[in-house]
Amino acid sequence: LTENVNELEKSVDKLEEVEGQLAELAGDRSNADRLVACVKKNQELLDKIKKNLENRVIHDMMTVLMRADRNNDFTIGPNELNMIIFSLKNIDGIEFNEKLFRELLSAHGEKYGDDGVYRIDGAMRVIRNLLDPDVPEEYNVFNIRTEQLAEKLKH
Numbered sequence: 063l064t065e066n067v068n069e070l071e072k073s074v075d076k077l078e079e080v081e082g083q084l085a086e087l088a089g090d091r092s093n094a095d096r097l098v099a100c101v102k103k104n105q106e107l108l109d110k111i112k113k114n115l116e117n118r119v120i121h122d123m124m125t126v127l128m129r130a131d132r133n134n135d136f137t138i139g140p141n142e143l144n145m146i147i148f149s150l151k152n153i154d155g156i157e158f159n160e161k162l163f164r165e166l167l168s169a170h171g172e173k174y175g176d177d178g179v180y181r182i183d184g185a186m187r188v189i190r191n192l193l194d195p196d197v198p199e200e201y202n203v204f205n206i207r208t209e210q211l212a213e214k215l216k217h
Contacts, residue, residue: 116206119155123189123204126150127182136182143167146185150204157205163188166203 126149130142138146150158166188167180188203199205 115155119153119204119206120189122153123150123156124186126153127185127189131182138180138182138185140179143180155207157207159203159205162201163203 126146127138130138130146130149132142147158147160147163150156150163151160167185
C-alpha cells in the first residue's frame with residue numbers, strides 16, 4: 063500500500079508538472095494571439111499608408127498635367143507634352159513608361175488635327191490606368207513604388 067501511495071504521489075507530481083507546462087503553453091497561446099492581432103493591425107496600417115502614398119502620387123501627376131497646360135485651353139501641344147513627360151519622370155515614387163504613355167496617348171488622346179495636339183482629358187484617361195488593378199504591371203504607364211518613396215521620406 064505504501065508503495066502504491068508513493069507511486070501515486072510521483073504520478074501526481076508528474077501530472078502537476080505537466081499541468082504547469084500546459085498552463086505555460088496556454089499563456090504562450092494568448093501571447094501568440096496578441097502577436098497575430100498586432101501583425102494584422104500593422105498590415106492594415108501599412109495598407110493605409112500605401113493608399114495615402116498612391117493618392118499623393120496621383121495628385122502629383124494630375125498637378126503636372128494641369129500646370130503643363132500653360133494657356134489653359136485644355137489641350138496638350140508638343141512642347142507641353144515634353145514638359146509633362148519630363149515632370150512625370152521626376153515624380154518620386156513612380157516608375158514611368160514614356161514609350162507606353164506616348165502610345166496610349168496617341169491611341170486614346172483624341173488628337174486635334176495632325177500637329178500633335180491632344181485634349182488634356184485623354185492624358186488623364188492614360189493616368190487613370192494607374193488605378194485599374196486589372197492592368198498587368200508591364201502594361202501600366204505608371205507603377206507606384208511606395209517603397210522608393212518611403213525610403214526617400216526617411217532621409
